[in-house]
Amino acid sequence: MADMPSSVDILEEGPREAFQIEPGPIATADKVALIDALSATGLKRIQVASFVNPKKVPGWADADAVVAGFAPAPGVAYQALYFNPQGLHRALAFRDRLTVVGSITLSASEAFSLRNLNRDRAGQLAAMREHVAVHREAGVPVTRLSIMASFGCNFSGDVPVRRVLDTVADGLAVADETGARIARLSLADSMGWETPVRTQALVGAVRERWPDLPLTLHLHDTRGMAIACAHVALKMGVASFDASVGGLGGCPFAAQPGAPGNIATEELVFLCEEMGIATGIDLDALIEAARLARRIVGHPLPSALVLGGGLAAMRRAAAGA
Amino acid sequence: MADMPSSVDILEEGPREAFQIEPGPIATADKVALIDALSATGLKRIQVASFVNPKKVPGWADADAVVAGFAPAPGVAYQALYFNPQGLHRALAFRDRLTVVGSITLSASEAFSLRNLNRDRAGQLAAMREHVAVHREAGVPVTRLSIMASFGCNFSGDVPVRRVLDTVADGLAVADETGARIARLSLADSMGWETPVRTQALVGAVRERWPDLPLTLHLHDTRGMAIACAHVALKMGVASFDASVGGLGGCPFAAQPGAPGNIATEELVFLCEEMGIATGIDLDALIEAARLARRIVGHPLPSALVLGGGLAAMRRAAAGA
Numbered sequence: 001m002a003d004m005p006s007s008v009d010i011l012e013e014g015p016r017e018a019f020q021i022e023p024g025p026i027a028t029a030d031k032v033a034l035i036d037a038l039s040a041t042g043l044k045r046i047q048v049a050s051f052v053n054p055k056k057v058p059g060w061a062d063a064d065a066v067v068a069g070f071a072p073a074p075g076v077a078y079q080a081l082y083f084n085p086q087g088l089h090r091a092l093a094f095r096d097r098l099t100v101v102g103s104i105t106l107s108a109s110e111a112f113s114l115r116n117l118n119r120d121r122a123g124q125l126a127a128m129r130e131h132v133a134v135h136r137e138a139g140v141p142v143t144r145l146s147i148m149a150s151f152g153c154n155f156s157g158d159v160p161v162r163r164v165l166d167t168v169a170d171g172l173a174v175a176d177e178t179g180a181r182i183a184r185l186s187l188a189d190s191m192g193w194e195t196p197v198r199t200q201a202l203v204g205a206v207r208e209r210w211p212d213l214p215l216t217l218h219l220h221d222t223r224g225m226a227i228a229c230a231h232v233a234l235k236m237g238v239a240s241f242d243a244s245v246g247g248l249g250g251c252p253f254a255a256q257p258g259a260p261g262n263i264a265t266e267e268l269v270f271l272c273e274e275m276g277i278a279t280g281i282d283l284d285a286l287i288e289a290a291r292l293a294r295r296i297v298g299h300p301l302p303s304a305l306v307l308g309g310g311l312a313a314m315r316r317a318a319a320g321a
Numbered sequence: 322m323a324d325m326p327s328s329v330d331i332l333e334e335g336p337r338e339a340f341q342i343e344p345g346p347i348a349t350a351d352k353v354a355l356i357d358a359l360s361a362t363g364l365k366r367i368q369v370a371s372f373v374n375p376k377k378v379p380g381w382a383d384a385d386a387v388v389a390g391f392a393p394a395p396g397v398a399y400q401a402l403y404f405n406p407q408g409l410h411r412a413l414a415f416r417d418r419l420t421v422v423g424s425i426t427l428s429a430s431e432a433f434s435l436r437n438l439n440r441d442r443a444g445q446l447a448a449m450r451e452h453v454a455v456h457r458e459a460g461v462p463v464t465r466l467s468i469m470a471s472f473g474c475n476f477s478g479d480v481p482v483r484r485v486l487d488t489v490a491d492g493l494a495v496a497d498e499t500g501a502r503i504a505r506l507s508l509a510d511s512m513g514w515e516t517p518v519r520t521q522a523l524v525g526a527v528r529e530r531w532p533d534l535p536l537t538l539h540l541h542d543t544r545g546m547a548i549a550c551a552h553v554a555l556k557m558g559v560a561s562f563d564a565s566v567g568g569l570g571g572c573p574f575a576a577q578p579g580a581p582g583n584i585a586t587e588e589l590v591f592l593c594e595e596m597g598i599a600t601g602i603d604l605d606a607l608i609e610a611a612r613l614a615r616r617i618v619g620h621p622l623p624s625a626l627v628l629g630g631g632l633a634a635m636r637r638a639a640a641g642a
Contacts, residue, residue: 196592308513319478
């Protein structure tokens with residue numbers, strides 16, 4: 001597992017991330033157009049909507065219409081986000097269009113969980129037991145364990161790696177108790193504390209303790225470190241990332257509004273391809289999708305590559321010259 | 322040399338980079354205010370102006386007034402850019418305020434040199450012999466060798482590492498012939514082709530051939546890779562970088578206007594400090610200087626960290642809680 005992967009798997013979260021945070025309103029047709037543009041790039045997994053309370057997240061009041069509206073592309077798995085039984089059942093109404101899989105989600109920082117969800121660790125664990133039970137009743141597998149605040153916390157500061165390990169162990173214990181079979185561990189930098197140093201220490205420690213548990217990183221570019229963290233992780237063999245086209249989305253926990261959100265998908269794809277790691281994604285098509293996203297949201301996006309453009313055309317011209 | 326450095330040296334090029342490319346006009350007093358803000362952050366070297374033809378670069382028509390106007394801070398070396406004897410002599414008129422040191426500059430891509438300067442390799446070498454002679458007459462040492470297009474070229478594509486090595490050798494030969502004593506080699510990503518893979522290969526090859534020649538990297542964030550390249554270089558022992566506060570400047574050779582320019586100084590400082598590498602720079606003060614720069618140029622800057630803010634205040638609050 002210590003070698004570089006030969007290919008990576010990317011979950012494109014741009015639509016879901018963007019339309020929950022953009023002030024909008026953004027037309028349902030534009031959301032659908034972005035999803036369809038993304039599914040034509042070679043991306044194999046796209047998170048297309050969030051089934052949440054429209055009073056809290058008005059940008060996703062049209063989640064059902066968006067999910068009903070995109071044109072499913074062969075070989076692409078479409079996902080939706082949800083947090084509670086109502087959301088799960090809204091997703092299941094689209095079982096023919098969505099891949100529905102459950103997650104156990106815990107925060108490595110209790111301070112974050114208390115602020116964000118009003119739950120201490122015991123409360124988190126109880127909620128997750130209930131969450132798995134709801135999935136079991138609905139016949140939906142729970143296969144993913146996600147650890148929020150894995151890189152640090154605005155409220156409790158640096159989170160010791162040991163505490164992340166304890167949180168993973170707690171989540172795996174809940175899975176054991178409830179019969180969930182965890183096939184993937186996602187480490188999320190919920191508040192933009194990631195650095196390459198932290199990434200190396202965290203991935204190394206998790207790997208050492210659970211060498212066979214496949215890892216996903218959910219990186220936030222709040223402080224400009226995402227691509228360096230991804231590079232470190234790729235060199236350590238991490239082969240799965242969440243990402244957001246154009247860097248769409250922003251970070252609700254950044255000190256300032258307008259701070260970048262997830263790592264930009266096209267920058268991650270460019271990095272991988274330059275490292276010789278296959279993505280199966282057409283970078284120029286992805287950059288065009290990011291430009292479509294920019295037109296839809298009506299403001300510049302954090303991605304440098306969207307402005308700079310790829311190298312393929314210049315390489316072709318130079319080779320032909 | 323293969324170990325991480327304990328400290329790094331940063332040449333802040335933001336003022337010079339910004340005011341040559343911003344459409345402006347920008348008041349001389351604002352340029353001076355930015356320089357003075359930067360000199361209060363702990364930065365030890367600042368490139369404050371460009372002595373160039375005001376018809377070609379109207380943003381630096383006031384270079385003399387800017388250089389006359391800043392308040393020299395103790396321990397800070399101020400530099401100016403110039404390309405020809407007229408520029409050198411304008412800089413020398415401010416010898417009491419500026420550190421004037423010459424460079425031999427060559428392009429690893431002849432295609433770039435032909436397009437940009439209408440000079441082939443022989444023409445470049447002849448021009449550099451003349452350049453050193455002009456410095457000798459003026460009593461100014463030439464101590465730096467800079468290689469443009471060290472990472473790739475928009476016109477000739479990927480530049481073989483071997484060609485960069487040949488160009489360095491050519492430059493060192495000119496130095497030998499002309500009696501210049503080169504104390505530093507600068508590898509510049511003039512057109513935004515850098516990747517971590519290329520950085521590792523290039524730094525490794527240069528190190529192997531000239532193990533005792535100190536290296537500087539001039540990185541461009543055109544495609545979002547600068548921080549990952551800096552991380553790789555730091556781990557290989559590179560201890561000197563050019564950078565630009567806020568990512569000021571842009572890249573005249575990017576496919577699209579508005580593409581980011583140099584690596585953002587505050588992101589480089591954040592990375593170094595998180596790696597345990599001392600910069601001597603107050604990150605929060607530097608972020609404030611970037612925000613001043615943003616107000617002066619009147620548009621968002623590429624740096625994520627300017628939006629995200631540093632971690633120091635949250636760490637202090639968490640420690641006190």
